[in-house]
Amino acid sequence: MSLLELSGLAVHSGSRTLIDNLDLIIEPGERVGLIGESGSGKSITCLSIMGLLPEGLQASGSVHLDGVDHDLLTLPESRLSTLRGQRMSMIFQEPMTALNPLMKVGRQVAEIMTLHGRHKQQAAREAVELLARVGIPDPAAAAEAYPHQLSGGQRQRVMLTMAMANSPDLLLADEPTTALDVTVQAQVLDLMRDEVAESGTALLFITHDLAVVSGLCARVLIMRDGVLVEEGPIDRVFNDPRHPYTRGLLAASALATDPRTGKLITVPRAGGATDSPPSPQRSDDAAQRSDDAVRRSGPATHEVLGEDGSTIFNQTEDEPAIRVRGLSRTYHRGRTSLFGPRREIRGLDSVSFDVAAGERFGIVGESGSGKSTLLRLLCGLDAPTSGAAEVAGVQLAGARERGLGRLREQAQIVFQDPHSSLDPRMRVREVIAEPLRHATQAERRTKVADLLAAVGLPAAAADRYPHQFSGGQRQRIAIARALITEPRILFADEAVSALDVSVRAQVLNLLADLVDAYALTLVFVSHDLNVIRHLCTSVAVMQSGRIVECGPTDQVYADPRHPYTRQLIGALPTLQTSII
Amino acid sequence: MAIRLIRRAALFVLTLLVASIVVFGLLAILPGDVARTMLGVDATPQAVAALRNEMGLDRPLVVRYLEWVGGMLHGDLGTSYVTHQPVAAAVSDHLQVSLILVISAMIIAICVALPVGVFAAYGQGRISGAVLSALSQLAVAVPGFLAGLLLVIVFAVTLHWLPASGWVAPIEGFGDFLRHLLLPALSLGLIQGAILSRYVRSAVLDIMREDFMRTARSKGLTPFRALIRHGLRNALIPVLTITGIELAALFVGAIVIESVFVVPGIGSLLVQSVQNRDLIQIQGIVMVIVAIVLVINLLVDLLYAVIDPRLRTSR
Numbered sequence: 001m002s003l004l005e006l007s008g009l010a011v012h013s014g015s016r017t018l019i020d021n022l023d024l025i026i027e028p029g030e031r032v033g034l035i036g037e038s039g040s041g042k043s044i045t046c047l048s049i050m051g052l053l054p055e056g057l058q059a060s061g062s063v064h065l066d067g068v069d070h071d072l073l074t075l076p077e078s079r080l081s082t083l084r085g086q087r088m089s090m091i092f093q094e095p096m097t098a099l100n101p102l103m104k105v106g107r108q109v110a111e112i113m114t115l116h117g118r119h120k121q122q123a124a125r126e127a128v129e130l131l132a133r134v135g136i137p138d139p140a141a142a143a144e145a146y147p148h149q150l151s152g153g154q155r156q157r158v159m160l161t162m163a164m165a166n167s168p169d170l171l172l173a174d175e176p177t178t179a180l181d182v183t184v185q186a187q188v189l190d191l192m193r194d195e196v197a198e199s200g201t202a203l204l205f206i207t208h209d210l211a212v213v214s215g216l217c218a219r220v221l222i223m224r225d226g227v228l229v230e231e232g233p234i235d236r237v238f239n240d241p242r243h244p245y246t247r248g249l250l251a252a253s254a255l256a257t258d259p260r261t262g263k264l265i266t267v268p269r270a271g272g273a274t275d276s277p278p279s280p281q282r283s284d285d286a287a288q289r290s291d292d293a294v295r296r297s298g299p300a301t302h303e304v305l306g307e308d309g310s311t312i313f314n315q316t317e318d319e320p321a322i323r324v325r326g327l328s329r330t331y332h333r334g335r336t337s338l339f340g341p342r343r344e345i346r347g348l349d350s351v352s353f354d355v356a357a358g359e360r361f362g363i364v365g366e367s368g369s370g371k372s373t374l375l376r377l378l379c380g381l382d383a384p385t386s387g388a389a390e391v392a393g394v395q396l397a398g399a400r401e402r403g404l405g406r407l408r409e410q411a412q413i414v415f416q417d418p419h420s421s422l423d424p425r426m427r428v429r430e431v432i433a434e435p436l437r438h439a440t441q442a443e444r445r446t447k448v449a450d451l452l453a454a455v456g457l458p459a460a461a462a463d464r465y466p467h468q469f470s471g472g473q474r475q476r477i478a479i480a481r482a483l484i485t486e487p488r489i490l491f492a493d494e495a496v497s498a499l500d501v502s503v504r505a506q507v508l509n510l511l512a513d514l515v516d517a518y519a520l521t522l523v524f525v526s527h528d529l530n531v532i533r534h535l536c537t538s539v540a541v542m543q544s545g546r547i548v549e550c551g552p553t554d555q556v557y558a559d560p561r562h563p564y565t566r567q568l569i570g571a572l573p574t575l576q577t578s579i580i
Numbered sequence: 581m582a583i584r585l586i587r588r589a590a591l592f593v594l595t596l597l598v599a600s601i602v603v604f605g606l607l608a609i610l611p612g613d614v615a616r617t618m619l620g621v622d623a624t625p626q627a628v629a630a631l632r633n634e635m636g637l638d639r640p641l642v643v644r645y646l647e648w649v650g651g652m653l654h655g656d657l658g659t660s661y662v663t664h665q666p667v668a669a670a671v672s673d674h675l676q677v678s679l680i681l682v683i684s685a686m687i688i689a690i691c692v693a694l695p696v697g698v699f700a701a702y703g704q705g706r707i708s709g710a711v712l713s714a715l716s717q718l719a720v721a722v723p724g725f726l727a728g729l730l731l732v733i734v735f736a737v738t739l740h741w742l743p744a745s746g747w748v749a750p751i752e753g754f755g756d757f758l759r760h761l762l763l764p765a766l767s768l769g770l771i772q773g774a775i776l777s778r779y780v781r782s783a784v785l786d787i788m789r790e791d792f793m794r795t796a797r798s799k800g801l802t803p804f805r806a807l808i809r810h811g812l813r814n815a816l817i818p819v820l821t822i823t824g825i826e827l828a829a830l831f832v833g834a835i836v837i838e839s840v841f842v843v844p845g846i847g848s849l850l851v852q853s854v855q856n857r858d859l860i861q862i863q864g865i866v867m868v869i870v871a872i873v874l875v876i877n878l879l880v881d882l883l884y885a886v887i888d889p890r891l892r893t894s895r
Contacts, residue, residue: 052797055705077802085800097791100810101890111809112799146889162799 001066003028003169003202004049008061011044011053011226018044018057019226028066028169031196031203033213033234035249036223037500038471042206045223046172048073049204050090051080066169086116089163093175095155099147105158106131106143112165130161134191152367153184160192167199174206181366181527186571189216208501210238210253211573222246238575252505254575255534263509264534267502302551304561313353313550314361314538320354321489321521322361322378327351327387329373347373349545350387355538357488360515360522362536362553364529364568370545371525375493378523379413380404392488408435412482416494418474422466422481428452429462432481451480454517455510472503476510483514489521490514496531508535529572533557541565584885592878599870600652604645607859614661617857635661648863657864662856667864670849675868677747678838678845681764682830688769689776689826696773697780697819702807704785713781719774724833728767728840735763745842764841768833772826779822783815790814817888824880828873 004026011019019041026032036042048059051072063072065087072080089112092098100108106127113123124143131139134157136150147155156176163171173192177185193216196203205217213220213234220237222230222245230243241247248267250256256265305311312325329348348370355361365371376382378391380399389396392410394403412435415421422431432451433444449459455476466474475495482490492511496504512535515522526532532539533553540550541562549562560566615631616623632638636647651658657667696712703709736744742763748756787793788811796806835847842848846865853861885891 050798052794081797081800081802083800084798090795090798092791092795094791098795100792100796100814102813102888103810115800148890159795162795 002026003030003066004204005064006045006049006061007064009045009048009059009063010061011041011048011057011059013057017226019048022061022226022228024221024228026170026202026204029196029200029202030219031193031205031217033217033220034204034206034223035208035210035213035220036206037208037249037502039225040223041226042223043174044226046090046174046204046206049170049172050084050088051075051077052084052090082116085112085168086166087168088170088172089166089168090172090174091156091159091163091176093178095152095159095179096147098159099155101147103146104143105145105147105150108147109143109158109162109165112162116166126165127161130165131158134158134161134195135187151184152180153188156180156184156188157191160188160195164195164199164201168201170202170204171196172204172206175208176205177212178207178209182529182573183366183567183571185212186573189573192216209573210250210501211575214238214573214575222249249501250575252501255505255508255530257534263512264505266505266509302555302559302561303549305546305548309350309546310352311547313540313547314355316354316356318356321357321359321392322353322355322523323388323390324354324378325352325388327374327377327389328385329370329377329382330385346545348377348384351545351547353540353547353550355521355523357521358519359538360524360536362532362539363523363525363542364527364532364539365542366527366568368544369542371542372493373545374542375413375491375523375525379411379491380407409485410487411489411491412485412487413491413493414475414478414482414495417498418466418471418478419498421478422474424466426465427462428464428466428469428477431466431477432462432484435481435485447484448480451484454483454514455480470503471499472507475499475503475507479507479510479514483518486518487520489523492522492524492526494526495524497526497528504531511535529557529568541568585882588878588881592874595874596871599874600649600867601645603863603866603870604648607863608641610859614857614859618661648860652867657867658860660853660858660861662853662858662861667861670861671846671864671868674844674846674849677749677843678831678834678847680750680761681768681838681843681845682827682834684761684765685768685772685830685834686823686827688765689773690823692770692773693776693780693819697777698784698807698812700777700781701784701788702804712777716774716777716781719771720778722771724767724771725836725840727771728764728837731763731767732840745840747841747843760843764837764843767840768830768837772830772833776819776822776826780815780819783818784811786818787811787815813887817884820880820883820887824876827876831869831872 002025004024006022006024009019009022009024010017022045024045034042034045044053044057047053049063049072053059059073061073065072065083067087068075068083070079072083099105106124109127109130110120110123113126114120118126128139128143131142136142136154136157142150142154147158150158159176176192177188180188189212192203195201203217205213207213217234219232220234221228222237222243224245230237230241230246237246238250241250245267248265251265252267257263258265301314303311303313310326327348328346328350331345331347332343351370351374363371363374373382377384377396378389380391380396384397387397391407394407394410396407399407426434429444429448432448433439436444436447439447448462452459452461457473457476457480461469461477466477469477495511496507499507508531511522514520522536524532524536536553538551539553539556540547541556541564542548543564549556549560549565556565557569560569613628613632615628615635615637619627619631629638636644648658655668657671659665660667660670663670696716700709700712700716703712732744735742742759744763746760748760750757784807788807793806793811796810797803801809831846834845835850837843838845838847839851846869850862850865853865
């Protein structure tokens, strides 16, 4: 008897079909990966099993759980709630918002036990033991803490503790490690594997990241637009994919390049048409500049942070596009005692490096490493505490907003989340043309049209609003907006992190083309080592506000010298596939 | 936490100081001379000047301000120009009545708003939710004095259950006190409760969309228990802000209701003082109301930290 049996599951929202005729069987103790991009219906599948579909969605078909004589889809709420948390439980993506911010961690863990019949004191005791088991330091203190006092990884451990507290038969994990840093992700994945193995719990692991399921699941399902397109043992699916979408997804996830064009392989769209825009034409002038730039910047040296912490990384002899010397940014926490010194947090700690003109410079690090602080300083969005920085010939330290006008023309930035970084009440034309202060209407019109063409959007897009576009298209708009002042330097802050893998490949191709065509210097900040490896010629690894290692990307990845770099590269989940 | 308290208290004193300057300054530049008003239009300039001198009105503004503030520090708000009684005594008498009225009204408002708001949100998309929502919206549109008059017509004029107006202090007979308190407190409280319930409803609706509510459901809590155990306290944070603002507004709203029900509260005293051009008494009353509003704000700020551990940044 299988543990869970979905047959002909369909979910509708009004007349829209979100999931169509889904069949799925999970055996007791089995670990299954459900893979799909955003909007594929993978989370909806999970919520239908739990009976937690948001209002307005109707499920049909049937969901059977072993030992329950009734279809879960029509089971009354009172009986469903006795199954939730007891026989099946769930872990969500965002550990900060998934825990009640006003309730102590220990009580939240104990609650799931008392709800299903455990005595109060016993549950409280067991909660501490369970927290100890998932490797939370000082579990007794953690039980008395509130969620905001724990780190992201610890919060997800708490979620896991909670979900596993009653040793359920089925654990549904919806992107549980997506919001975590790579090193933390590896730990949480290991822990999850151990926990489900020990209690014989079956796992349905939902993710967009193929590499994450590699070491975890025996069987995978690939889902697109509410339909299961492929399913099978993980080795077979990853090495011999039968559906073209699976093949495309694998290639896009591995950031595989087409040997003929040298570009990233993108996922074929449902209609068969590719979404890739024609490559932008590079002007002779720009080509000349970029070729010069490449010739002038000699091979960068591979260095590790010295004992005294004052190493100047990536030093160039020529005039660099960016020169940073001893740059620091210190933040103050509120006073905790009247007479004691204020607590200082070093967001950025005496960082020195050059970026040569025309270079593609990657900055990689985990959350809290100072990479975003550095980027904000370089864009003139924040002022350094000490040190000097010169970007495109503009001195940043001590500069007033008025004096930064030239910087804003010469250096532009593309942000992470294209959903929130574009003003929802401005038309695309206004969004893109806003940085142009003195241009006439006609000039604006032609420039916007040119840029829309360059980023592969139709000219008609100019009159629409940002919400009418998909995530990838919005990021193209953000890139067009950044390029309208014809900058020399383009900063990108996690510019592809919010995008689906298939879209990510397209945007990365576009960025690479534009950097060539406009002879840009690119500074790309990311937590994703694979993206940096593909896109950048040099890379700086940041930890605790410092650059700990820097050099040509190939050398740093092949021969990481700093222990932290080694740890980072070691934690990277690898996609075992032979199709490329 | 101690640091926060000290900082907040310092800010409180500073705001109070600024408020006293504004109150004093505004009334000082107001047209209309007290001495002339008291003596009437026929008074000779000499008589007016003599009275001004007697009342100390001919001295520089700064001296008068400092004297006033200095007096306030010992609880002395000066002597009324009209009744020649200490202002502080009159204010404290009337303030007691207003405090009782406003606090009762606030309790009624909260008792109405919490269940109505929660059930309106919980029943959203169902008939119960729509009915509660419509009723509260209707009540929001009714002015307080009109509600008061309606209540008088029903409970006093028609049913003869409760007195239509007047006031009895608690020590003179508790039952009578309650009977006189009920109608004014209800007409203030029901309307404020309706307004507050709109905020409760929207706060609860926001909370029901939160991730942790889904987590609570996935643990096996039924929707209603999840709302009570995990949702309510979170929803209380925005509601607290509004409650603080409403409480302050109630002191102002009470002025009208006190007139309707002939309740000897601070509002009635203020109206009376304005009619008599009793500047020193107006100053005192306004200052006391300002102080009360500031105290309410202070309490609300401190309560945030009690409800929300994220604001206790002592670690």
